[in-house]
Amino acid sequence: MTLDFFTDIAFLAGAIAFVWGLRLLSSPDTARRGNIIAGLGMGIAILAAMFQPMGTVPNNYLWIVGGMVVGGIAGWISARKVQMTAMPQMVSIFNGLGGACAVVLASAELYYFYDGQTALSMGELLILYLALLIGAVAFTGSMLAFAKLQGLVNDRKVTLPYHNILNLIMLAVLLGLTVYALMQGKAFGFNMAMLILALGLIYGFSFVAPIGGADMPVVISLLNSFSGLSAASAGFAYDSRIMIVGGILVGASGTILTILMCEAMNRSLLNVLIGGFGSSGKAGPAGAAGDQVAKEVSLTDAAIQLFYSNSVVIVPGYGLAVAQAQMVVKELDALLEANGVNVKYGIHPVAGRMPGHMNVLLAEADIPYDKLLDLDAANEALAQADIAVVVGANDVVNPAAETDPSSPIYGMPVLQVWKAKNVIVLKRSMNPGYAGIQNPLFFMDNTRMLFGDAKDTLNKLVQEIKNM
Amino acid sequence: METIMSFFEENLEMIYLLAFTILLGFEVISKVPTVLHTPLMSGANAISGVVIIGAILLMRRAAPDDYLTLTLGFIGIVLGMVNVAGGFAVTDRMLEMFKKKKKNA
Numbered sequence: 001m002t003l004d005f006f007t008d009i010a011f012l013a014g015a016i017a018f019v020w021g022l023r024l025l026s027s028p029d030t031a032r033r034g035n036i037i038a039g040l041g042m043g044i045a046i047l048a049a050m051f052q053p054m055g056t057v058p059n060n061y062l063w064i065v066g067g068m069v070v071g072g073i074a075g076w077i078s079a080r081k082v083q084m085t086a087m088p089q090m091v092s093i094f095n096g097l098g099g100a101c102a103v104v105l106a107s108a109e110l111y112y113f114y115d116g117q118t119a120l121s122m123g124e125l126l127i128l129y130l131a132l133l134i135g136a137v138a139f140t141g142s143m144l145a146f147a148k149l150q151g152l153v154n155d156r157k158v159t160l161p162y163h164n165i166l167n168l169i170m171l172a173v174l175l176g177l178t179v180y181a182l183m184q185g186k187a188f189g190f191n192m193a194m195l196i197l198a199l200g201l202i203y204g205f206s207f208v209a210p211i212g213g214a215d216m217p218v219v220i221s222l223l224n225s226f227s228g229l230s231a232a233s234a235g236f237a238y239d240s241r242i243m244i245v246g247g248i249l250v251g252a253s254g255t256i257l258t259i260l261m262c263e264a265m266n267r268s269l270l271n272v273l274i275g276g277f278g279s280s281g282k283a284g285p286a287g288a289a290g291d292q293v294a295k296e297v298s299l300t301d302a303a304i305q306l307f308y309s310n311s312v313v314i315v316p317g318y319g320l321a322v323a324q325a326q327m328v329v330k331e332l333d334a335l336l337e338a339n340g341v342n343v344k345y346g347i348h349p350v351a352g353r354m355p356g357h358m359n360v361l362l363a364e365a366d367i368p369y370d371k372l373l374d375l376d377a378a379n380e381a382l383a384q385a386d387i388a389v390v391v392g393a394n395d396v397v398n399p400a401a402e403t404d405p406s407s408p409i410y411g412m413p414v415l416q417v418w419k420a421k422n423v424i425v426l427k428r429s430m431n432p433g434y435a436g437i438q439n440p441l442f443f444m445d446n447t448r449m450l451f452g453d454a455k456d457t458l459n460k461l462v463q464e465i466k467n468m
Numbered sequence: 469m470e471t472i473m474s475f476f477e478e479n480l481e482m483i484y485l486l487a488f489t490i491l492l493g494f495e496v497i498s499k500v501p502t503v504l505h506t507p508l509m510s511g512a513n514a515i516s517g518v519v520i521i522g523a524i525l526l527m528r529r530a531a532p533d534d535y536l537t538l539t540l541g542f543i544g545i546v547l548g549m550v551n552v553a554g555g556f557a558v559t560d561r562m563l564e565m566f567k568k569k570k571k572n573a
Binding site for chain 2: 025028050058059109231239247257363374
């Protein structure tokens with residue numbers, strides 16, 4: 001029995017743990033165990049990589065352990081400290097770092113090749129360039145996504161005129177240069193390889209730049225799948241099966257989420273990537289709004305309506321996250337439930353800025369997940385509900401998606417809040433949402449508006465109900 | 469064409485692995501409820517930190533006086549480890565919240 005045997009078994013165990021862990025992660029009752037199993041698999045794989053026999057090599061264990069301690073502590077602390085409302089940003093950063101790691105590996109290997117220390121076939125060279133480019137796009141793309149989510153840059157201020165055409169040209173140049181590099185072999189030179197890297201990094205920024213707001217969940221899922229694919233390519237280069245398995249699984253899960261997000265908006269991926277809704281044909285349904293007046297409701301009336309209803313469906317949107325109002329929502333929920341009101345939540349798949357954003361926020365406020373209804377279940381509940389309370393959501397409750405073929409969001413599945421007997425919309429002002437689309441919901445007969453900051457308004461509602 | 473064929477032949481085992489893992493991945497993950505979209509994404513993200521294995525292998529081969537490689541490897545290990553440790557920890561934190569008490573009404 002050699003050490004080889006044990007490390008190979010360990011890698012196999014790690015790969016199985018990844019698959020098994022992801023399987024468990026897809027069901028609410030087992031998800032936590034799934035994450036722990038995948039984490040253990042990673043631990044085993046890292047140990048195996050450290051002791052896998054490689055002939056006589058210097059090992060440099062001190063450097064390796066040092067790096068792991070630094071990275072481990074940094075990662076663990078930021079994971080513990082981050083606020084739940086900042087979760088999309090955190091996930092973006094971690095994702096970007098994985099991509100950056102693949103870039104570092106590919107750069108090192110390319111350096112050895114052009115320096116004459118190693119010989120590579122064209123296929124092996126192609127794999128290194130794939131790891132380099134996909135990793136670069138995942139890295140800078142995620143960093144820009146982070147900056148956007150954190151509010152450091154404005155969605156609209158980072159685009160250039162003809163941005164999509166520029167992006168296409170850049171992509172074509174990148175691919176052309178890469179093909180040229182493959183044909184040139186060693187003559188291409190390391191400096192040119194770094195030029196490709198630089199272009200790839202710029203492309204990552206540029207590719208995410210025009211995408212923002214409600215399209216964020218799509219781009220985050222897509223970047224997630226990229227970081228997986230870059231890890232898998234690096235795995236090919238290092239002949240490491242576990243890297244291939246891990247990377248491809250991530251690529252698959254990112255792809256599935258991307259598809260789900262696109263379906264939830266009834267748009268193709270291409271449509272999301274070039275030209276968000278804001279820029280294309282927003283003038284469509286303008287006529288509807290002009291002469292109509294939205295009806296307001298007083299806090300007291302809203303409180304009375306809620307108090308005497310039998311069933312309430314709350315529909316949260318990004319505005320809830322911005323106002324950090326999840327705890328007050330829970331308070332309102334508890335108060336109403338104590339008075340015999342049945343409270344549920346209608347969650348649209350693309351509400352918020354990452355897949356499942358609303359679920360995480362409401363879970364933080366201790367709201368049990370069985371009260372959170374997905375699109376179909378929520379629409380059933382809404383048809384029976386006395387009151388629908390819309391908190392900081394707009395496009396996902398827009399009836400124009402069903403009724404107005406000229407609307408840019410026509411065809412997108414929405415939460416049919418208007419089917420409830422009454423609708424109360426909590427909103428900061430009458431400004432249209434991210435997409436810049438007028439929402440006829442606000443002018444419907446059974447809709448009442450409650451203007452103000454969501455958290456503030458909810459707090460006052462809670463007070464009113466307490467005083468009854 | 470010849471290069472493609474020889475690459476295919478040389479890496480046949482890896483290509484099999486690639487093909488089956490793609491199918492397996494889609495099969496395992498295809499039906500995720502909305503509740504778990506974020507944890508799944510962040511858990512998968514942690515798994516993509518598996519790229520750290522490559523950084524460890526790179527580092528182990530580096531000559532003790534090859535500071536370029538040592539530095540690159542070190543950076544790679546730090547980046548990968550932040551992704552791994554942070555990713556699993558943050559996912560666990562999220563799932564811990566999901567676990568808490570069922571409906572009490």
